[in-house]
Amino acid sequence: MFGILGGTFDPIHCGHLVLAEKAREAFQLEKVIVVPAAIPPHKIGEVATEACHRLKMVELAIRGNPWFEVSTVELDREGPSYSIDTIYELRKTFGSSETALIMGFDSLLELYSWKNYRSILAETKIITAFRPGYPILSDDQNWPSFLEDYRSQILKLEAPLLDISSTWLRVELMLGRSVKYLVPDLVIDYINSNGLYRDL
Ligand code: ATP
Numbered sequence: 636m637f638g639i640l641g642g643t644f645d646p647i648h649c650g651h652l653v654l655a656e657k658a659r660e661a662f663q664l665e666k667v668i669v670v671p672a673a674i675p676p677h678k679i680g681e682v683a684t685e686a687c688h689r690l691k692m693v694e695l696a697i698r699g700n701p702w703f704e705v706s707t708v709e710l711d712r713e714g715p716s717y718s719i720d721t722i723y724e725l726r727k728t729f730g731s732s733e734t735a736l737i738m739g740f741d742s743l744l745e746l747y748s749w750k751n752y753r754s755i756l757a758e759t760k761i762i763t764a765f766r767p768g769y770p771i772l773s774d775d776q777n778w779p780s781f782l783e784d785y786r787s788q789i790l791k792l793e794a795p796l797l798d799i800s801s802t803w804l805r806v807e808l809m810l811g812r813s814v815k816y817l818v819p820d821l822v823i824d825y826i827n828s829n830g831l832y833r834d835l
Contacts, residue, residue, distance in 0.1 A: 636733035638667040638762060639725060641709070641718065643674065643801065645684050646826060647696045648818050650739075650799040657794035658737045658762045659702050667737065668706045668725055669693050673716050686710045688831060695821040719751045722759055735760040735790065743789070747781040756785040764792040808832035 640655050647669075655667045671690050674683040683689075690710060697703035708724050709716040722734055736759055743763045746752050782789065799817050807814055809832055814823060826832060 636662065636664055636735055636760070637725075637729055637731055638662070638664040638735050638737045639670060639722065640667055640737045641670040641672055641721065643683060644669070644671050644689050644693050645801050646689070646692050646804060646818060646822060646832070648799050648801060648804055648814075649816070650797040652696060652819070653794060653797055654739065654764050654792075655703065655737060656700075657764070658735070658792055661792055661794075662735065662762060662790060664702070664735065665731065666729070667703050668729070669697060669703060670706050670709055670721060670725075673709050673712065684831060688825075688829060692822045692825055695825055696819045698821065717750045719754055719758070722755070733760075734758075735762045737762045737764075737792075739763065740765045743782075744779060747779070752781075756782075756788055760788050760790055762790045762792050764794045765796060805832050809834060 638655065638658050640651065640658075642651060644651065651669075655669065658664060659667050671686065671693055673686065690705065690707065693705045697705060706725060706728070708721055708728075712720075718736065722736070726732055726734060736755070738761065740763050743761060746755070746761075749755065778786065804814055804817065808826065818826075
């Protein structure tokens with residue numbers, strides 16, 4: 636089984652990397668494919684950093700980890716990207732039918748708003764880790780009703796809770812504060828040499 640971690644990665648941070656690494660270890664994933672999302676052109680600059688920068692930061696962040704790979708499948712596609720299409724395409728590329736989407740619990744709670752979320756839940760496992768500030772999904776309570784029928788598809792990951800988000804990091808960077816140990820050093824160097832996140 637291989638894992639897929641999608642996100643905007645604006646910028647990628649240690650919360651993402653710990654999530655991916657702990658998922659790989661806990662569920663013996665063959666690989667974790669990190670998939671930066673395409674952002675509608677009208678949002679670039681306003682709410683999101685250009686894809687080329689987000690992609691480069693992911694490449695730098697995962698450098699040296701033989702289990703991690705980046706995929707540009709969503710960046711290369713015309714029009715909006717839907718996870719179900721990404722899952723099918725990555726299965727073809729990596730020649731494996733078993734996949735697990737890795738996501739924070741905040742994303743899992745929003746899954747019902749994704750296109751074809753029922754097919755996603757039927758087709759693929761979900762590895763989810765808890766994020767500070769979100770409820771914890773225990774065995775018998777707190778299950779959102781849309782997930783009821785798919786409990787067996789959801790694998791709960793025990794991983795350290797890192798209270799880091801890209802939104803918070805963008806503010807810290809804009810204020811000129813240190814993000815060392817929250818973001819890999821190579822990514823920090825890239826942010827500085829390209830003047831990213833200087834304004835909100
Ligand atoms: P933003 O603050 O811009 O919304 P983010 O930090 O949540 O960004 P995304 O790129 O949207 O990052 O996240 C990709 C995936 O990683 C999502 O499934 C999200 O739940 C998960 N994730 C992000 N940060 C953490 C964290 N600190 N711990 C666990 N999961 C996380």
